[in-house]
Amino acid sequence: MSLVNFSGQNVVEFTITGFDHLPYHKLMGTVILLAYCLALLGSTTNICVISTDRRLHRPMYLLICNLALVDIMFSTSASTTMISVLLAGDKTISYHSCLSRVYIYHLGDITECLALSLMALDRTVAISEPLRYATILTNQRVFLLIVFSWLLGICLMGTLVSFADQLPYCQPVIKYIFCDYAAIIRAACVDPEPYWVLSSTGALWLLGGQFPLILFSYGKLVFTVLRLPSTEKGGRTFRTVISHFIPVVCYYAPKLVSVLLTRVGVRLNLTERNALLIISTLVPPLINPTVYCLQSKEIRCAVLRVLRRNLL
Numbered sequence: 001m002s003l004v005n006f007s008g009q010n011v012v013e014f015t016i017t018g019f020d021h022l023p024y025h026k027l028m029g030t031v032i033l034l035a036y037c038l039a040l041l042g043s044t045t046n047i048c049v050i051s052t053d054r055r056l057h058r059p060m061y062l063l064i065c066n067l068a069l070v071d072i073m074f075s076t077s078a079s080t081t082m083i084s085v086l087l088a089g090d091k092t093i094s095y096h097s098c099l100s101r102v103y104i105y106h107l108g109d110i111t112e113c114l115a116l117s118l119m120a121l122d123r124t125v126a127i128s129e130p131l132r133y134a135t136i137l138t139n140q141r142v143f144l145l146i147v148f149s150w151l152l153g154i155c156l157m158g159t160l161v162s163f164a165d166q167l168p169y170c171q172p173v174i175k176y177i178f179c180d181y182a183a184i185i186r187a188a189c190v191d192p193e194p195y196w197v198l199s200s201t202g203a204l205w206l207l208g209g210q211f212p213l214i215l216f217s218y219g220k221l222v223f224t225v226l227r228l229p230s231t232e233k234g235g236r237t238f239r240t241v242i243s244h245f246i247p248v249v250c251y252y253a254p255k256l257v258s259v260l261l262t263r264v265g266v267r268l269n270l271t272e273r274n275a276l277l278i279i280s281t282l283v284p285p286l287i288n289p290t291v292y293c294l295q296s297k298e299i300r301c302a303v304l305r306v307l308r309r310n311l312l
Contacts, residue, residue, distance in 0.1 A: 015172060018270070022271070025086045043285060046064060046299065050302075063118055064296070067116070070108055070115050071288055075281060078105055098179040099164065117213060118145055118146070160181060160199065164188075164195075167190055167195075170187070176273075176274060206255070211256075222238075222241060247291055258273075
């Protein structure tokens with residue numbers, strides 16, 4: 001059958017070809033598998049520890065638990081496809097499975113951004129208004145904010161994927177390394193430009209709206225900490241601010257690099273785009289649980305208690 005005869009109704013599967021021109025598939029697949037397993041272990045540990053220890057049922061830890069859940073969804077949607085292609089050699093994925101992974105991947109992307117914004121809000125209130133923190137951010141309010149962030153992501157991604165599902169497809173080939181919105185739009189036999197509007201609006205909101213808000217929040221925190229007396233508590237607070245900012249940098253850096261290079265006229269080739277996709281998908285879920293587990297004395301102590309109880 002000629003490729004031009006394919007449509008959204010008769011494409012039953014896509015072929016992932018983004019890794020075809022790269023050497024050392026097994027080595028790359030092993031590295032991705034290891035990174036994914038470590039990210040999964042760290043996020044699952046944080047969720048289990050926080051959910052089972054009532055002493056950690058507080059706003060900050062609820063937000064850490066939410067971020068860990070988002071990290072699992074975000075990394076799983078892309079990593080399982082890459083691992084399947086590189087290690088199992090299975091480069092095909094069904095049409096509906098690909099579309100569902102597009103939905104889950106971008107839902108994770110949106111909720112990750114919102115989770116980082118909520119954590120910046122939490123730290124801003126905790127450090128700027130320490131005496132009113134318990135009344136401003138209660139568990140109930142934080143839970144409602146988390147639910148709202150998920151509902152917002154679900155609605156936005158439902159709209160985006162419904163557009164993609166209605167497109168005719170000229171070729172059952174995806175030139176990227178997993179299923180995302182850009183990959184399937186480029187596989188459709190339509191002019192892609194009109195279909196970038198909604199995704200570009202979302203990207204503008206993430207980079208132009210949420211990112212400056214997070215920067216302002218942490219900038220305010222640094223200013224507040226610098227005004228504190230030079231005590232051990234002030235130094236500990238400053239380290240907390242820095243540690244919370246690390247996940248923000250890991251999440252936004254690949255996106256900013258891609259946008260800034262495009263704006264100055266640098267055209268990224270397929271390999272460079274795929275490399276940025278891998279970094280943006282694997283690094284934040286790998287870094288986040290490590291940062292929050294090491295930074296939080298309560299989580300460290302809870303993990304040690306669990307280990308002692310199971311080993312003794």
